[in-house]
Amino acid sequence: MAIIGGGIGGLTAGIALRRAGFEPVIHERAAAFGEVGAGISLSPNAVKGLEALGLADFLARTANEPLDQFLFHGETGEELLRYDRRTTRETYGAAYYQLHRADLLAGLVEAFGAGRCVMGAALARIEQDGAGVRLGFADGSEERADVAIAADGLRSTVREMLFDPSEPRFSGHVAWRALIPAETLPERARLPASINHVGPGRNLVTYPVRGCGLVNMVALTRSDDWVEESWNARAMPGELAALFEGWAGYVGAVIAAIPQDALYRWGLFVREPLPTWVRGRVALLGDAAHPMLPFMGQGASSTIEDAVVLGRCFEAAAHAQEALRLYESARIERASFLQAESNCGGDRLQALDPYALRDNPPQNEDALGIFRYDPARVGIT
Template sequence: MQVAIIGAGLGGLTAALALARMRLAVTVFEQAEALGEVGAGITISPNAGRVLDHLGLGESIRERGVLPGTQHIRDLATGLTLRTLARDADLEARHGAPYRHLHRADLHALLAGAVEEAAPGSIRLGHRLADITPDGRMRFTGGAEARADVVVGADGVRSTVRDCLYPTEPPLFTGQVAWRGLVPTDALPAEVAAEPPGIFIGPGRLVLRYPVRGGALTNYAIFVETAEWQEESWSTPSTRAELLAHLGAACASVRLLVEATPPAWLFKWALFAREPLPSWSVGRVTLLGDAAHAMLPFMGQGAATAIEDAMVLARALAAHPPDEALARYEAARRERTAMVQLQSRLLGLRFQGKDPEVLGRGPLMNEEELGLFAYDPVTVAI
């Protein structure tokens, strides 16, 4: 069986690696001329960590990633800790899989290297998909064509595969804009650099900060309610002045974090919500990751669910003929990803100070009850 994957993002590369490990023939078509990732942090929770362990990347993830220990939930205006969450060795031991903060580029490079080793020459750069038909015929910008028995659209939030085959409603602007930045930790005042990772919450605002690259860099994302600007792009540059003007009554820790950000390391993007799709597959073509279920970032599960998809899809394709495999993949994944999509939206509202329970003792993100971290894509029934 020849499998083509459109998109060499975190989801597409994990799918390629899982398929190659199961000895299926795979080709990845990526629009970019060079492989790479935006500068930002990413959290790998045990549900995704389990897949990376299974694919042989667990040790590298543990080596390169940071285990936060304790996350502090703090009041944005005062900086005072309201409560703490354990993200420590006990959590990892309980789930038997890593929970780590990583630099996206480090995870991406690790996956790309492993794919190249397992299936040399399988990643074709400079291939931008222009059109696709349900029988797996692909046409690329510039005229090149290809065909595969199964095609997987792992081409992200603005998926061409989805647009060609699945008419969808336009996404809804949430009224929130997010800024993300990276700061060399030694550029921060010592007392700010030493602060624990976690979240600051206040009305209409949420700040997330954590270390990556062994603590050498501090990653942050700041979510603000504003309708001034509405572009869904992860790479639109911003300025410290613009972000500071949107911070409202934020404590000194947050302001100092923004002020220490190198100008080229600050970006903004508007947050759009999407409804779960009624179906992912048409003929021999299916979707994976953000193309199938782009979600708001409040649960930090976008890449994790893409990685889950990748493992389940590869297992289905290795065990069943294409049509049956795609049906089983979709049946195994739709409910889970719709749950995470909807819970992420809900959590966003709660974080933004709309739910007073968050500031008190109520459940913040009940991952145990939701089965978020316990999900095992390597063994789940398909």
């Protein structure tokens, strides 16, 4: 069994499949595991899945648990909405966590086993027949597997070859991110909370990670065009400051505290939903199947859902192709719903009048019932 891609989705799928009694091998194009610094949110639906895979203790000691999620008027700083997360465990059956993405990746690598990963393996071709799948890599090597799971991201090589050759489309949204030393920020930034300032066409979020040592900042703005889609495009804090000129003092203080070499930006791209994720013995997972914009924080969480359900399907099925059919049937409606809601979330959040968010609160994750989903228990037949 082969997994293409060693990110959060591929590693979680590997752990789930191993717990189901299989021995998958991950093929990752990067020479070594690593992640540009950024924070990540894991909502209760994903946390239930990770805890079912034995990662409860890891999350409890590594992640932060926000007590509140605030929405503030970007310019005036007025509080518009507050979501109390103190009863999240009681209400949804698991915590809402925030942590450093690199820490999550390291925990998944440890749980799966670095020795089960082939690094520097860039997929160049994929073919299949009745007996299995043949993988050809850029270095000339080949592997055979009975099944291949493609967890190779937005620009999935497998998706392009077998499912959808079209290019991703720029969404009009640009994300900026930085990790900022907490001691350089206002005390409010270090509190166990998510703080979101919103305004026409943009918003800026902060929350602490690694205890209170670092504060993760994500800003989302709009642009008419974008040339590159990258996790590694450096930017200067002055560029971001110009986009948020005149905003509340907290926003200005956060941007002013960004180290000169710590700010990155990337264009956010979208793809159309697919009618199927399975071709014979090959299946898509995570962003390869359903990339989504970050406005509901469900990109990683939905990928984790996929992985947990995939493992359960292989455990329940009589053979691999039945498992893939069960997986697609169990996941495609849920993931397509999350993809659609996330992709229109920016338009709702970045309303022309922030007071509209206060007076007519948008359909958030709670109202939509997103957090109640449990990938470790949801029906798969």
